[in-house]
Amino acid sequence: MNFIDYKKICHYCQCEKSFNSFVKSKSYKDGRAHCCLKCSNKRKVEYYKKDIQKNRNRIRNNSYKKLYNLSLKEYDQLKENQNNLCFLCGNPPQIDGPLMYQRLQVDHCHKTGKTRKLLCRSCNLLLGLVNDSPELLRKAANYIEIYS
Numbered sequence: 001m002n003f004i005d006y007k008k009i010c011h012y013c014q015c016e017k018s019f020n021s022f023v024k025s026k027s028y029k030d031g032r033a034h035c036c037l038k039c040s041n042k043r044k045v046e047y048y049k050k051d052i053q054k055n056r057n058r059i060r061n062n063s064y065k066k067l068y069n070l071s072l073k074e075y076d077q078l079k080e081n082q083n084n085l086c087f088l089c090g091n092p093p094q095i096d097g098p099l100m101y102q103r104l105q106v107d108h109c110h111k112t113g114k115t116r117k118l119l120c121r122s123c124n125l126l127l128g129l130v131n132d133s134p135e136l137l138r139k140a141a142n143y144i145e146i147y148s
Helices: 037-050 052-068 072-081 121-129 134-146
Strands: 007-009 016-018 022-024 032-036 105-108 115-119
Touching: 022 037, 032 037, 037 052, 052 072, 052 105, 072 115, 105 121, 115 121
Parallel strands: none
Antiparallel strands: 007 016, 022 032, 105 115
16 A cells, blocks of 8 residues: 555544544554544643643652652651651652742662652752762761861
8 A cells, every 4th residue: 555645534633634633553453543633632731631630640640650669658658757848857858940949859769769758859859869879978067067
């Protein structure tokens, strides 16, 4: 079959379009889905908008599982145990900026992958910048005490 000349009708917009205008899919005999790329994208946006918070939570849950082996329920339990405050400084997460900075971040050991506690962005960055080195943190604390 010469796919350059092949046309197909989209089940949603009912327009006849070129074969390459359809979503690739192994489920169909011709290797293309029954809806065109434009309609497919439109449907994805509508689906996401239908329940934005549900989809955000699903994405966050998948991210936490993949990065920290932690479910969203476990994250929420940690947050509740810490009263939604940073474990180090005791402050709540910042209220401005991107959404990811408006929640406590998962601190974890980069060597073992073990989850430790939830920290605000500043404290999490602090630990990352000193490569989780207690010696460097002690030196920095001594430096601040001497020169303050």
